[in-house]
Amino acid sequence: MKIGAVALMASVTLLLSGCFGGLTEAQQQDHKAWMEWRSDNDNAARDPNRSFLNIRDATYLQTGESAWLLSTATAEQIRWRERSEGLDFGLTHRGERADIVWHHSSHQLEAGQSIELSERLLVSVGDLYNGGMRAFIRDKRHPLLASFAGYQFFPYNGDAKVLAQFTPTEATPVLFQTVQGLTNRFYRIGLLNFDWQGQQITMPAYHSKPQPPFDSLILFFKDHTNGEQTYGGGRELYLELTQPLSQPIAIDFNYSVNFYCARSTFWNCPILRDPPLSVAITAGETYHKTP
Numbered sequence: 001m002k003i004g005a006v007a008l009m010a011s012v013t014l015l016l017s018g019c020f021g022g023l024t025e026a027q028q029q030d031h032k033a034w035m036e037w038r039s040d041n042d043n044a045a046r047d048p049n050r051s052f053l054n055i056r057d058a059t060y061l062q063t064g065e066s067a068w069l070l071s072t073a074t075a076e077q078i079r080w081r082e083r084s085e086g087l088d089f090g091l092t093h094r095g096e097r098a099d100i101v102w103h104h105s106s107h108q109l110e111a112g113q114s115i116e117l118s119e120r121l122l123v124s125v126g127d128l129y130n131g132g133m134r135a136f137i138r139d140k141r142h143p144l145l146a147s148f149a150g151y152q153f154f155p156y157n158g159d160a161k162v163l164a165q166f167t168p169t170e171a172t173p174v175l176f177q178t179v180q181g182l183t184n185r186f187y188r189i190g191l192l193n194f195d196w197q198g199q200q201i202t203m204p205a206y207h208s209k210p211q212p213p214f215d216s217l218i219l220f221f222k223d224h225t226n227g228e229q230t231y232g233g234g235r236e237l238y239l240e241l242t243q244p245l246s247q248p249i250a251i252d253f254n255y256s257v258n259f260y261c262a263r264s265t266f267w268n269c270p271i272l273r274d275p276p277l278s279v280a281i282t283a284g285e286t287y288h289k290t291p
Helices: 002-020 025-046 143-147
Strands: 055-061 066-069 089-093 098-102 105-109 114-116 121-127 133-139 161-177 183-196 199-207 216-221 235-240 249-252
Touching: 055 066, 055 089, 089 121, 105 114, 105 121, 161 199, 183 216, 183 249, 235 249
Parallel strands: none
Antiparallel strands: 055 133, 066 089, 089 098, 098 105, 114 121, 121 133, 161 183, 161 249, 183 199, 199 216, 216 235
């Protein structure tokens, strides 16, 4: 036992020296925060009540539209339908809420709320751009939840945290087509310029509203890793702003993630319009398609 413990400690020491050997003290702190963030994301993906992995079916509704299902159907068979014949659960988008008729009772749900159909299945609703609503049928025992082993990432890259200069532009509305055949609007509010391994890169910065103050930026991008090492549809990076946009902005590409469509066919992901970056961003989440 003592020999095994010594060997284990030696292995841990070697692992840590490999991780931190080329990192500054500040980068080591960044790495620690990144590992905690990864753990939080993994836990959220395993949560049976809110994971994007447990969706059995989805419907996207405009105000006044309805969808129906049979609440007694099995998890493998349950689906949203456009007509009510033979079905006992109806959901109608009423703008600020969803009105539900289930058997002879009525219910109301607001965005972010859910209603249980059974011990295993539930329906949740959420907001969409331009007054739309999404309704998910969720399965707390979905096989994807059981098989989820955690998100996969490139090894932490201390050099993937760069300083960028923000150049404001006139806020331009951009309507992204989505994989569900819908549209989603973001505003291109400026450009970010930074150095990536000796090459100058410019990429657009987006926000959900056109006017300041801006407390965050959203980056959508493709690069030379897409389709091979990362999801072919692109990645995104959410930046919380802690200082004015007139000052240099830290972009840490270790926090880049694939669109949820990489793992779920029911998510409403944007189809990117901007040209791919001319470099390979070898940081952030990776993607290996399951055969």
